Amino acid sequence: MFCFQCEQTAKGTGCTKIGVCGKQPEVAALQDLLIHALKGLSLYAVKAAEMGHRDEKMDLFTCEAVFSTLTNVDFDPARFVELIAECEAYTKALKEKTGLSLEGASCTCAGKSQAELVALGEGVGIKADPTLDEDILSLRELLVYGLKGLAAYADHAAILGQKDPAVFAFIYEALAATLDSTLGVNDLVGLCLKCGEVNIRAMELLDAGNTGTYGHPVPTVVPLGAKAGKAILVSGHDLKDLDLLLKQTEGKGINIYTHGEMLPCHGYPELKKYDHFYGHYGTAWQNQAKEFDAFPGSILMTTNCIQKPKETYNDRIFTTGLVGWPGVSHIGDDKDFTPVIEKALASEGFPADTDKDTVMVGFARNAVLGVADKIIDAVKGGAIRHFFLVGGCDGAKPGRNYYTDMVEQIPQDCVVLTLACGKFRFFDKKLGDIGGIPRLLDVGQCNDAYSAVRIAMALADAFDCGVNDLPLSFILSWYEQKACVILLSLLHLGIKDIKLGPSLPAFISPNVLNVLVENFNIAPTGTVEDDLKAALG
Ligand code: SF4
Ligand code: SF3
Incomplete structure (x- = not known):
């Protein structure tokens, strides 16, 4: 196996024996296959669209299939065997519909066993062509990882009824482009930035789905302790x-109770x-x-990030949607959570209230x-010097x-905006407020990056300047591919001087990094002191 799509990749270069995440070879x-x-299917989907054939069921399937390969989503080989078969069935149907026979889109999986599919997959992985230029490989993979994030957001949005055919069309176009040997570095850089642009649309749809269904989040105090009783x-x-x-x-x-990225759900009026x-x-x-081990109830994983369950809670954890772990009970698309509820009722629950802290x-x-x-008055009057995302x-x-x-070291006259699960490093710190404006503002999940972008754009409008001219610095942490596509979205918006850590992606070649540095002045995180000095001028 070879996989280097996430930040924890082995030795900072690639997982080759088993994934650090627990992904088996x-x-x-099967994910590679x-x-x-899906690249083959996309070749046909692009041609079919030109002929006027569109299939929303196939579009949604494609998003789900791509999302399934995102880090820490699905570790169950049987589910990938099904997805591969479904993909091939869609490809065959398009082949018939278009009357075309396209190179690079062979259908050879039907009727094969899991072991035979694994063997096929071993021949089509990232390093399948040892002669491929390292910058082209780097950009193709950056594009594929951006698409994984984009597909995730498009899937989340579609679940809430928000879809745009242009988003699906781009996913096919870009997947097909990774097979096109005539595309050079500039073409692929362009496609990566386009992926960032299309992702803003996907995130806008998701924002519309979330806020349209559950209302706009309002500031809400969330207890971190427990209440006596049964729990999920x-x-x-x-x-x-x-x-x-x-x-x-x-x-x-x-x-x-919420865990991880579900924390911001407490702010939605309808939840x-x-x-x-x-x-x-x-x-x-x-x-x-x-x-999870210490939680006295059942646990439901709705999306990433799942890790190998310990035996102590293996019978109390459930997956649903695209998440999967072999042997873990899965709640199907009927969303009948009875097994989760019954397990919670059979579990001990919290014996007493525990008085703990709260967060906003x-x-x-x-x-x-x-x-x-x-906020604008506070900036103009000098009470707020700088914003850090x-x-x-x-x-x-x-x-x-x-x-x-x-x-901790950001000065008292600065405001911290945060989102995604990286905030758990500091989410319960008491940073106080500036004239009633909390110094720590939780914008939401990684899925709410659109909200942060809208805040930045609105501030730029109010100050009649560009986002790069605002007293605002982006200090980002990445791990999986949703972070990759958000980064591409920020680059598409022309945002400069981003600090990215804790390490740079293994799939970015030195030349591709140069392109990013030259055009966007992106840099790895350094020391807190140096990065603060640079941000505050
Ligand atoms: Fe390794 Fe990350 Fe790939 Fe898992 S997803 S195999 S940890 S690079
Ligand atoms: Fe976290 Fe998995 Fe990326 Fe949603 S839950 S941000 S890592």
Whole structure:
């Protein structure tokens, strides 16, 4: 196997024996085969669209299949065997419909066993062509990883009924482009930036889905302690799953807790209205083994990031949607959460109330821009000197305490905006306020990066300047491919001087890095002192 799509890749170069994430070589090969098959399908989908054939079911399938290969989503080989078969069936149907026979899109998977598919997958991985130029390989992979993030956001949006054919069309166009040997560095850089642009549209759709269904988040105090009684913990990113679970648990004497990226859900009016939607438990994904182990109820994973479950909670954890782990009970598309509920009722639950701290969530674009006048006055009057967006993924590798230290050392006259699971490094710090404006504003999940972009653009408008001229610095942490596409979106918007850490992607070749540095002045995170000095001039 060879995989280097995430930040924790082995030795900073690539996982070759088994994934640091727990991905087995068989699953890596099946994911490679699926991506290869999706590229073939995309060749046909592009041609079919030119002929006027569109198929929304296929579009949604493509998003789900691509999303399934994102880090920490699905580790179940059987599910990939199904996805590969479905992909080939769509490809064959398009072949017939278009009457074309395209090179690079062979259908050879039908009727093959899992072991035979693994063998096929081993021949089409990232390093399949040893003669491929390293910069072309780097840009093709950057594009594919951007597409994984884009497909994830498009899928989340579609679940809430928000779709745009232009987003699906781009996914096919870009996947097909990775097979086009006539495309050079500039073409591929252009496609990567276009991926960032299309992702803004996908995130806009997701924002419309979330806020249209559940209302605009409002500032909300969230308890970090527990309430005596039975309990279910919901992790991942999917609001609809949480909503359905809240409905199905009403009046059952079970309290619902968020974990990881579900924390911002407490700010949505249509979710916070449930009395039994109690509080938040735990921190970011990489701490789940310890945290799930200690949780006295059942656990529902709605999307990434799942890790290998420990035996101690293997019978209490459930997956749904695209998440999968072999042997873990999966709740299907009927979203009947009865097994999760029954397991919670059979578990001990919390014996007593535990009095712990609280945190504030709900500072998405509507809440922040609702006090824009106050913020602008504070900046003009000198009370707020600078904004720092300290956000992105958390992860297990050492070096991420940089983000904790950064937030602690950011001067008192500066405001910290944060989003995604990287915030768990500092989410419970008491940073105080500036004239009533909290110094730590939680914009939401990684899925809410659009909200942060809208806040930045609105501030730029108010000050009649570009985003790069604002007193605003981006200090980002990455781990998986949603972070890759958000970075591409920020680059598409022309945002410069981003600090990215805790390490740079292994798939970025030295020349591609040069292109990014020359055009966007992106740099790896350094020391907190140096980066603060650079940001504050
Ligand atoms: Fe390794 Fe990350 Fe790939 Fe998992 S997703 S195999 S940890 S590079
Ligand atoms: Fe986190 Fe997995 Fe990226 Fe949603 S939950 S930000 S890593």
